[in-house]
Amino acid sequence: MMNGAERGPLWGREGELLLDLVYVFALTRFSQRLIEDFTLDRRILLPEVSQTALLLLALWLVWVRTAWVTSRHDAGRPAVQLVTVWVMFGSMIMAVTLPHAFGARGLTFAVTYVVIQFGRSLLLLLFAPSREQHSPVRSLCWAAASAVPWIAGAALFPQSPERGWLWALALAIDYTGLLLGWPIPGLGRSRIAEWRIAGEHLAERYQQFIIITIGETILLTGLTFANRFEPDQVVPTTVSFATAVLMWRIYFHRAGTLLPAAIEVAPRPARRGQSEIYTHLVMVTGILTTGVGHALVIDNPTGHEDPRWLGVILGGPALFLAGRARLEYDVFARVSPSRVTGILVLAAVVPVMIQLPSRIAASTATVVLAGITIWDAIREWKHPHEKPSPPD
CATH class of the missing domain: 1.20.1410 (I/LWEQ domain)
Structure with a gap:
């Protein structure tokens, strides 16, 4: 792993800059949806805004976990660069579906989010040294747990407020895992505060x-x-x-x-x-x-x-x-x-x-x-x- 002093100005970070450009598009789509919450004939404003907030929480979690990957691992490693590309493409699909994520495109949004989370951990698991494999295993288990309400909310409740409750549960699982270090019986938890990062x-x-x-x-x-x-x-x-x-x-x-x-x-x-x-x-x-x-x-x-x-x-x-x-x-x-x-x-x-x-x-x-x-x-x-x- 490289520390901050050993990185060149753009060492392995070209992909991160491209990812940020994707997020300019994603945030613009988010803003457009929020504008619609305040201008279109919505049923009740608060639930609509809450749904939009859930989507922002999902986008932020995808981005921030990728930032931690590139700060914890050598950004020049092919596996880390592949993770960045994986997240980049998935984020673009999420952004495309975002304005209608609580409507007709909800299943695509949910599946893409789940695939991003699984793919990131799986790639790190496949290419990480054996001493670093416990952390991806833990996050994979938590991703599997949150995938259930993500997919169920999209597949079982099309254009329904119940989708928001299930997705809120899924995000609660994801953020709790991040906060606690994805504890798993027998494996313990990954103490994020002790990680070596740049x-x-x-x-x-x-x-x-x-x-x-x-x-x-x-x-x-x-x-x-x-x-x-x-x-x-x-x-x-x-x-x-x-x-x-x-x-x-x-x-x-x-x-x-x-x-x-x-x-x-x-x-x-x-x-x-x-x-x-x-x-x-x-x-x-x-x-x-x-x-x-x-x-x-x-x-x-x-x-x-x-x-x-x-x-x-x-x-x-x-x-x-x-x-x-x-x-x-x-x-x-x-x-x-x-x-x-x-x-x-x-x-x-x-x-x-x-x-x-x-x-x-x-x-x-x-x-x-x-x-x-x-x-x-x-x-x-x-x-x-x-x-x-x-x-x-």
């Missing part, structure tokens, strides 16, 4: 996913603007682009930039890296929902739309700030008051924004993020050499 590489993978998520919001902004390309869309489009830039700046300000160093120098890099699975999932969700909120405003810049839109227009930035606060705590063992203040301000303005056009709410959220960016700049000027907290 910590810097894993942190960079998290950074890259944040970048492609922000990039997806810019893509969504451009596509929405291009659909009509009218003068009244110029201001909300500019606000949306500014929001994407501000989220990029807030993420990478210190904690995001120093994350590779924080993970790499820890005595147990995998332990720190494992916590970032959930921290970055929260930020990714916040960024995506923020982009959807702005797309809704761009598409209807002068209207006074459903107040439930505030859930993404203001809730998205709040969710991003919550995840970013956790990241800051992971790196520095403290949380900047600006993150908490931003969340409180976004929550406080909700009652007022219900009575105002959606574009005002979107602009307000952007102003809050701009204020946090200025706060960060002042703090950096006063404390220019802050370092990560002592490792765990």
Whole structure:
């Protein structure tokens, strides 16, 4: 196994860059589905949004487990490169079926997800040295357990809410296995916190996913603007682009930039890296929902739309700030008051924004993020050499 220092700039990582491009497509399909949840004549909004959230959890788990494979094993090994290609193709199929995963294409989505999880573990089992084979065996057993509700939900309950309950159970199995190290009687569990990984590489993978998520919001902004390309869309489009830039700046300000160093120098890099699975999932969700909120405003810049839109227009930035606060705590063992203040301000303005056009709410959220960016700049000027907290 190679450590971070032994990797070249693109050693074995060309496939990872291609995988990220596939995920730009997948996240765009996710955003399109979420937009439909808020614009089409849905039965009840909450179940529809919950279904879309389940799909994001599935996509994230596929990506993050692949990132751990390429950080734990030599990225130049044919087996690891084959795993990346396997996941890449499967992710593309999942993205194609995603908007209709709770409809006619549900079985294809479920089977593809299961095949990805099985294939990844099976390839590692076939090509891994004997001393490393226990971990793929454990994950294969857990994948078999979650495959039952995945396939049953798609095959037995076409276009039915019951599918969501079974898929939620399947994801609970998958995430529990990841959290606990896939314990199996007789084999024990794989203690992820003790894994030897290239910590810097894993942190960079998290950074890259944040970048492609922000990039997806810019893509969504451009596509929405291009659909009509009218003068009244110029201001909300500019606000949306500014929001994407501000989220990029807030993420990478210190904690995001120093994350590779924080993970790499820890005595147990995998332990720190494992916590970032959930921290970055929260930020990714916040960024995506923020982009959807702005797309809704761009598409209807002068209207006074459903107040439930505030859930993404203001809730998205709040969710991003919550995840970013956790990241800051992971790196520095403290949380900047600006993150908490931003969340409180976004929550406080909700009652007022219900009575105002959606574009005002979107602009307000952007102003809050701009204020946090200025706060960060002042703090950096006063404390220019802050370092990560002592490792765990």
